[in-house]
Amino acid sequence: MHWLWTILVGLVVGWLTGKIMKGSGYGFIWDIILGILGSLLGSFLAGLLHLPTSGGLFYSLLLGLIGAVILVFLFRLLTGKRE
Numbered sequence: 435m436h437w438l439w440t441i442l443v444g445l446v447v448g449w450l451t452g453k454i455m456k457g458s459g460y461g462f463i464w465d466i467i468l469g470i471l472g473s474l475l476g477s478f479l480a481g482l483l484h485l486p487t488s489g490g491l492f493y494s495l496l497l498g499l500i501g502a503v504i505l506v507f508l509f510r511l512l513t514g515k516r517e
Contacts, residue, residue, distance in 0.1 A: 439494065444470030447498035454499075455506050468509065472502025479504075 448469020452460070460468065476497035477487045488494060 439488070441470050441473070443491075443494045443498045444473030444502075447473050447495060447502045450495075450499055451502040451506055455503065468506055469498065469502050472500075472505040473498030474501070475505055476501025 445466055446469070448466040449462075451469055451472065452462075452465035473494075476499070479501060480487045480497050486493070487497070
């Protein structure tokens with residue numbers, strides 16, 4: 435059930451990340467995909483740091499947003515795309 439929650443939060447996080455990061459984003463679908471992957475990354479990183487991986491909606495959104503911003507930053511470094 436935790437993974438399902440992470441994916442659902444990732445949908446929202448993808449949309450938020452597209453609005454927060456400078457540029458026009460990658461389009462609705464890619465923003466959502468990056469948000470889901472970023473949400474998974476945020477949960478993974480929290481586990482590595484021995485932080486709780488779940489803790490309510492706000493905490494899940496925060497973890498997902500951190501992971502998604504990191505992922506988009508790395509994606510932009512690799513592709514050189516700034517838009």
